Amino acid sequence: MGADAEIGALLRGARCVARLTQAEVGAACGYSASAVSRIESGRMSVDYPTLLKIAAFLRIAPDQLRASTVPSTINVATVAGGRRPDEEDEVRRRNLLTGVVAAGATAVVGASRAAAAPVDLDVALFQLPQAAPVPLPQLVAQVAAARRDYCATQYARLGQVLPALIAAAEATRDVSKGRARDEANLTLARSYVLAAELANKQHSDAAWVAADRALTAARSSSIPVAVGESSRQLAIAMRRSGRSTAAVSLLTKEAADLDPAHDQTRAVRTTLLLTGAYSAATGKDRTTALSLMEEAGQEADRRPAVPGLFTVEATRTQVDAYLISVWNALGTPDEAVKVAARLNVDRMPTAERRARAWTDVARMWNALGDAPQTFAALQRVEQEAPQEARRPALRALTAGLLYGPTRVEGVREFATRTGALAS
Incomplete structure (x- = not known):
C-alpha cells in the first residue's frame, strides 16, 4: 500500500x-x-x-x-x-x-470479556420482540431499573433489556385509557430516551429513530417533562448530524414553552439550555453558546437541588461541566482550565455524569497538548465507569495518546485494557 x-x-x-x-x-x-x-x-x-x-x-x-x-x-x-x-x-x-x-x-461492551454482547440497536428498534401488557406500576419500576443501569454505565446490560422493555411499554400503552394511557406513554417515551442515550454512546444512527419515537410518545402523554427529555435527545441527534442551528432552535423553543413557575419544569428548562449551549458551540456560534450558558447558570443557582431531566441534573456542578465542553467545542480550551480547577466531579450523583465530566476534562488537556493530564483524566473515567472508557470516542482519544509524540507511562496497558489497542 x-x-x-x-x-x-x-x-x-x-x-x-x-x-x-x-x-x-x-x-x-x-x-x-x-x-x-x-x-x-x-x-x-x-x-x-x-x-x-x-x-x-x-x-x-x-x-x-x-x-x-x-x-x-x-x-x-x-x-x-x-x-x-x-x-x-x-x-x-x-x-x-x-x-x-x-x-x-465495535459497540460498547462490558469491562470484562464475560460481559453480555452489545445489542445492535439499528436492528433491535425495528424488530421488537412480542410482549404482553404489564401492570403500570411494574412497568414504571422496570423503566426506573433501566435508568439505574444507564446512570451506573451498565450499558451492555441496558442494551439487553431495552428491546423487551420498549415492547412491553408499547403493549401496555395500547391497552390503556385515560390517565393510565398518559402514564404508559411517559414510560414508553423514557424507554426510548434511554435507547437514544445508549445509541449516542455507541455512535449509532439508531439515536434518530429512538429520539423521534420518544418525542411522539411524550407529546401523546401531554407531560411537559417528558417532552423536554425527548426533545433533548432529538436535538442531540440533529447536532451529531451537523445540524447545530436546528438543534439550538428546537431546544430553545421547547425551553420557552416550559412554565418557569414550577421547580421541576424550570429544572428541565435549565438542562435544555445547557444542551442548547453545547449545540451552539459545536456550530461555532460563540455568542449564543455563552448566552445560553449564562442563562442556565442563573437558573441552576436559583434551584440548586432540583434533579432536572431523566438522565441529567440541573445543578451548578453540571453547569460547570457543560461549560468545559462548550469552551472545548469553541476551540478555546484554555478558557476551560479555570472551570476545571473548581469543578468538583465527586458532587455529581451518577457514574455516567462523573465519567462524562472527566471525559470533557480529558479533551481539554488533549487540546492543550498535555498528554500526562489527558491520561490522568482518562484514568478517572475508567475508575468511575469502565464501560465509558471503552466507548469509540474514548478509544480514539486513547489511541491518540498512544501514538502521540509524548510517551506517558501506563498508556499502552490502558489502551489494551480499554480496547484502543488490539491485543
Whole structure:
C-alpha cells in the first residue's frame, strides 16, 4: 500500500470512529466531500500542513501520520531491539489501523470479556420482540431499573433489556385509557430516551429513530417533562448530524414553552439550555453558546437541588461541566482550565455524569497538548465507569495518546485494557 493510500485509510478510520461524514470533514478543513473521498482513497495528495489540519480535526496525533510515511530518521531503540525501522513502522501502522477500525466497528461492551454482547440497536428498534401488557406500576419500576443501569454505565446490560422493555411499554400503552394511557406513554417515551442515550454512546444512527419515537410518545402523554427529555435527545441527534442551528432552535423553543413557575419544569428548562449551549458551540456560534450558558447558570443557582431531566441534573456542578465542553467545542480550551480547577466531579450523583465530566476534562488537556493530564483524566473515567472508557470516542482519544509524540507511562496497558489497542 502506498503512502497516500495508507494515510487515507488512517483518515477514513478516524472519521468513522468520530461518526463524521466526508462533507463534515471537508467543511471543517476547506475541502469538498468528493475531495475528502479522493484523499481517503489515496487518489489525491495534500501537502503536509493541510494533512496536519485534517488530522487535528479528526484528533489524530502528528506522530500517527509520520508512522504512515517513510521514516526520515532511524529509530535507534528499534534497531537495538533487533527490529528494522520499516518493520517497526509497519507494526505501528497495523496496530493503529486495527485499533481505529475496532473502535469504529465495535459497540460498547462490558469491562470484562464475560460481559453480555452489545445489542445492535439499528436492528433491535425495528424488530421488537412480542410482549404482553404489564401492570403500570411494574412497568414504571422496570423503566426506573433501566435508568439505574444507564446512570451506573451498565450499558451492555441496558442494551439487553431495552428491546423487551420498549415492547412491553408499547403493549401496555395500547391497552390503556385515560390517565393510565398518559402514564404508559411517559414510560414508553423514557424507554426510548434511554435507547437514544445508549445509541449516542455507541455512535449509532439508531439515536434518530429512538429520539423521534420518544418525542411522539411524550407529546401523546401531554407531560411537559417528558417532552423536554425527548426533545433533548432529538436535538442531540440533529447536532451529531451537523445540524447545530436546528438543534439550538428546537431546544430553545421547547425551553420557552416550559412554565418557569414550577421547580421541576424550570429544572428541565435549565438542562435544555445547557444542551442548547453545547449545540451552539459545536456550530461555532460563540455568542449564543455563552448566552445560553449564562442563562442556565442563573437558573441552576436559583434551584440548586432540583434533579432536572431523566438522565441529567440541573445543578451548578453540571453547569460547570457543560461549560468545559462548550469552551472545548469553541476551540478555546484554555478558557476551560479555570472551570476545571473548581469543578468538583465527586458532587455529581451518577457514574455516567462523573465519567462524562472527566471525559470533557480529558479533551481539554488533549487540546492543550498535555498528554500526562489527558491520561490522568482518562484514568478517572475508567475508575468511575469502565464501560465509558471503552466507548469509540474514548478509544480514539486513547489511541491518540498512544501514538502521540509524548510517551506517558501506563498508556499502552490502558489502551489494551480499554480496547484502543488490539491485543
